Amino acid sequence: MNITKRKILSAASELFLAGGIAALSVRSIAKEAGVSTIGIYSHFNGKEGILDELYIQGFELVMQAIQFEQEKLTAKQIVLRAIKGYFAMAEAHEGHYRLIFGESDSRYAPSDEAKAVAETAFGTLIKVTALLLPQDANLALKQKNALEIWAFLHGYVSLKHHAVASVFQTPNWYSLAEEALAMHIDAILAKYAVQS
């Protein structure tokens, strides 16, 4: 990647991390990177190109968060650790999280390349959550299962960003989430347990 291109991208990342989408204007990125506004268009596909890069960054963060060494852990332990990692990522990179889940700019739609990265991330999630299922489970079941856990996870994160979250005085939001998910995982394990 070009050095100017990298400079633009890192400027965008910094502004995004500091102030979210509101701080990301074409002119502010250009100024921070020390280039002219037109540079955003010659090096990237305008603002959409910048957002695509951040979108991809976001899903790479998701993948990193749910993958790790799995030695000597039960399936439930592995999935619960992935869940912890997911929540930690959502807290540490709220801007990226909001972007990849459409809570930033309704005008932005990810490019095909960006969507491909998103699907790869979902593939990673399927692999992790499939540990809860019998080994001979088919793809449809694995997808259903991954979606189930992802929806539960994402629902907690998304609602935490919501105004109603303030009605909970206790700040143990993600503890409640992990409890509920643990219960759900037990239900999944019980449902598909191999009758021996």
Add this chain to the structure above:
Amino acid sequence: MNITKRKILSAASELFLAGGIAALSVRSIAKEAGVSTIGIYSHFNGKEGILDELYIQGFELVMQAIQFEQEKLTAKQIVLRAIKGYFAMAEAHEGHYRLIFGESDSRYAPSDEAKAVAETAFGTLIKVTALLLPQDANLALKQKNALEIWAFLHGYVSLKHHAVASVFQTPNWYSLAEEALAMHIDAILAKYAVQS
């Protein structure tokens, strides 16, 4: 409410229903309502005021969706019907749904009045989901329980709006959701069942 004020609000609602947030500019609302742009500021608090009204409309739709006659139904049946109603509302009023969950305009923040309506809606949800719990359950438990089901629900809706939703060829998204929620409800019922 003033007749002009109603005309503005209904113009805004129509534009919003037809084209979502993208179709909602101060000038387009004014034109549709047959008033000057400044009218949006004299009758409402500018665009923020308009969005507040639509936000409140959205949560009223949520409340309507999860409330109905409950005669001769088990707790599980009532909650499952509320869940069906919730999904139906999210499909029929996607624009409102996206608005109240921050997927429309990141610059918009609901007013205190709008937030109060949101909390009332959450109260309704607590009342419905509390049917799954023992009658002597305390408020913290009821809140935890309502959040649990709401997160699961909302997660499915939010992910359906996401680009990754296209990896599921089968269009039975909400059937999968209802299945998963039914299983979770059973787990809740089992956990808090009165030992007799």
Add this chain to the structure above:
DNA sequence: CAATTGTACATAACACTGTTATATTAAATA
């Protein structure tokens, strides 16, 4: 009734957004 006040309105402007046409400069190739 006449005078004053206050409200609703229209026009225009401001500061901002993403994007692009035009012109200029520097670099690389023939």
Add this chain to the structure above:
DNA sequence: TATTTAATATAACAGTGTTATGTACAATTG
């Protein structure tokens, strides 16, 4: 050396939400 290509700078365009200014009409008051 001459020509072509790439990167840059300036300015402009069409939008956005918002506001200042000026005007017309209605209501209230002396």
